[in-house]
Amino acid sequence: MRSTVWEGVGRIGLVEVEEPVPGPDDVVLDVAACGICGSDVHAFAEGAWITPGAPMGHEFSGTVAAVGVGVRDLKVGDRVAVNPMGPCGSCRQCALGRTNLCAAPVHSARGGLSDKVLVPNAESGARLHRMPDSMAFEEGAFLEPLSVATRAVTSAAPELDGPAVVSGLGSIGQCVLRVLLAHGARDVVGIDVSPARLAAASGLGAEVVDARADDPRAYLLDRWGTSTSPYQVGGNVGTFFECSGAPPMITLATEVVRAGGTVSVAGLVGASPPVDLDTVVQKELRLLGSFAYTGPDATEAFRLLADGLVDVTPLVSHRIPLSRVAEAFDRQHAVDGSVKVLVVPDPQES
Ligand SMILES: [Zn+2]
Ligand SMILES: [Zn+2]
Numbered sequence: 001m002r003s004t005v006w007e008g009v010g011r012i013g014l015v016e017v018e019e020p021v022p023g024p025d026d027v028v029l030d031v032a033a034c035g036i037c038g039s040d041v042h043a044f045a046e047g048a049w050i051t052p053g054a055p056m057g058h059e060f061s062g063t064v065a066a067v068g069v070g071v072r073d074l075k076v077g078d079r080v081a082v083n084p085m086g087p088c089g090s091c092r093q094c095a096l097g098r099t100n101l102c103a104a105p106v107h108s109a110r111g112g113l114s115d116k117v118l119v120p121n122a123e124s125g126a127r128l129h130r131m132p133d134s135m136a137f138e139e140g141a142f143l144e145p146l147s148v149a150t151r152a153v154t155s156a157a158p159e160l161d162g163p164a165v166v167s168g169l170g171s172i173g174q175c176v177l178r179v180l181l182a183h184g185a186r187d188v189v190g191i192d193v194s195p196a197r198l199a200a201a202s203g204l205g206a207e208v209v210d211a212r213a214d215d216p217r218a219y220l221l222d223r224w225g226t227s228t229s230p231y232q233v234g235g236n237v238g239t240f241f242e243c244s245g246a247p248p249m250i251t252l253a254t255e256v257v258r259a260g261g262t263v264s265v266a267g268l269v270g271a272s273p274p275v276d277l278d279t280v281v282q283k284e285l286r287l288l289g290s291f292a293y294t295g296p297d298a299t300e301a302f303r304l305l306a307d308g309l310v311d312v313t314p315l316v317s318h319r320i321p322l323s324r325v326a327e328a329f330d331r332q333h334a335v336d337g338s339v340k341v342l343v344v345p346d347p348q349e350s
Contacts, residue, residue, distance in 0.1 A: 004056045004113035004325045004343075009047045012056070012326045020118035024070035027122035029062035029080065032137035034112035035145065036332040036341045038170060042270070044329045057343070058084040060112030061131070061140025073124040080128040081140030081305070082119055083147065083298040084109040100151065100292040113325055113343055126295060129302040139305050141342055142175070142312040146301040147293035148266065149175030153183065154297060155290050156264040158239035160184045163224045165237050165256070167216075168244025168267050169197040169208070171315060171340045176241050176266065177206055178310040179301075189223065191216050192244070194336050200314055220256045227258050231282040237261060247273030259283040266290045315339045321346040 007013040022028050034057045043050040050056075064078040074080070086107030087099035094102050107120035109127070122128050131140050149172055158164050164185055166173050169192035180188055181204065190201040190208045198208045209219050224236040235256030242249050245267035253263045254276050263285055280287055293301070304310045318341040320328040325343055332341040 001115035002322060003111055003115075004322075005052075006043055006050045006054050006056055007052060010045065012044060012329050014322070014325055017114075019116055022066050022068040022071075022118060023120070024068040025121050025123075026068045027064055027071060027074055027119045027128065028066040029060075029082070029117050029119060030065045030345075031060050031062040031112055031114060031117055032079075032345065033061050033141040034343045035059035035141045035171070036328055036343065037145070038172065039268075041329065041333050042268075045333055046270075048270075055111035055114065057112030057114065057117075058108075058110055059141050059144040060084075060117065061137045061143070062117070065116060067122075071122060074122060074128060074130070078128075079131045079137070079140070081131055081135075081143040081302060082109055082112070083127050083129070083295065084112070084119075084144060085292060085295075085298075086120065086127075097294065099294045100297075113322065115322065115345070125299070129298075129306075132306050134308065135306055136313070138316055138342060139312055142171075142315070142340075143298065143302055143305065145171045145340075146175045146179070146305065146310065146312065147298040148172055148290075149179045150301040150304070151293040151297040152176055152241060152243075152264050152266040152290040153179045154300070155288060156239050156241065156262050158185065158262065161186060162238030163236060164188045164239045164241070165191065165220065165253075166241045166243060167191040167249045167253070168242065168246065169194070169201050170243065170335075172266055173197075173241070173243035174200060174315050174339065175310075175312070176243055177201055177204065178312070179304065181206070182304050182309040189220065191249075196317060196337060197339055200339050203314055204311075217252055217256065220252075229259055229282065232279065234258060234279070234283065239264065241266060243267045245269045247271055250275055254279045254283075254285060254287075257283065257285060260285075262286040262288060264288045264290055316342050318342065319344050
């Protein structure tokens with residue numbers, strides 16, 4: 001079978017490998033859809049967080065093709081969405097329920113950009129979520145980014161009637177926007193520079209700002225007014241979700257958020273942007289990082305998908321067969337034209 005591996009900066013290989021064989025507690029899937037993640041693009045373009053030969057792809061869904069002898073609650077033919085995280089379950093972070101911060105992850109499922117993939121320690125409802133017939137494989141491939149978004153929203157716990165901003169409308173920002181709306185937020189503005197991404201957010205009914213055409217700072221201060229404290233002037237945004245990784249957005253966030261508000265940072269920056277700490281102090285801002293997700297975050301994300309409470313299908317900008325996987329990376333890397341690139345099986349030859 002074919003498997004996508006990282007061969008070096010800008011070099012993606014599709015190599016022939018042995019088909020995986022499930023151990024007693026494992027499941028092998030025929031992959032039906034696998035998204036290209038922002039982290040995959042950083043690996044592709046910069047060599048971030050990856051070593052040569054590593055299999056790629058962690059946002060996937062598929063059909064159970066083989067089960068280990070110890071797997072009781074899944075069978076061949078089940079359609080499943082995958083939580084690829086494999087926390088150890090026994091370190092201090094795991095004991096505290098912060099499995100996203102596990103000190104020694106084991107059993108993570110990687111290699112979704114392949115014909116088949118092994119999911120270790122597979123158990124229905126934990127690693128694998130059985131999809132209802134109404135749920136498409138493409139939607140299942142969004143379980144992972146939607147779980148990241150669910151964690152960001154859950155940990156920030158925004159006031160749903162208060163103004164909120166999502167900066168960066170790539171797949172994580174789009175998912176944050178969808179989770180906010182599904183949870184009842186009514187006053188949300190999205191910021192981006194890509195026409196395709198702005199269109200995907202406004203199609204949802206969200207108000208959007210094109211940061212190339214408008215000054216987001218002026219827009220947000222005009223939209224919700226300014227606030228004054230004895231120490232400074234600022235905006236009235238309750239919660240600001242930074243998903244773009246663009247350094248100037250952190251400065252914007254601390255300025256436009258009101259005193260006592262929250263800045264949730266879910267985008268990796270790859271640099272050390274200046275942070276106005278006096279503002280953080282004087283406004284008593286909560287500056288929160290949000291990384292990956294826990295099992296309960298993934299379960300909540302799956303509920304939103306399975307119950308049809310979020311619509312992710314409009315985010316799929318490209319469907320590219322596995323045989324052209326290198327092209328899929330180029331497409332996802334081109335921010336202006338893509339939202340989410342999905343890699344799908346090659347058409348069956350008849
Ligand atoms: Zn991802
Ligand atoms: Zn752990």
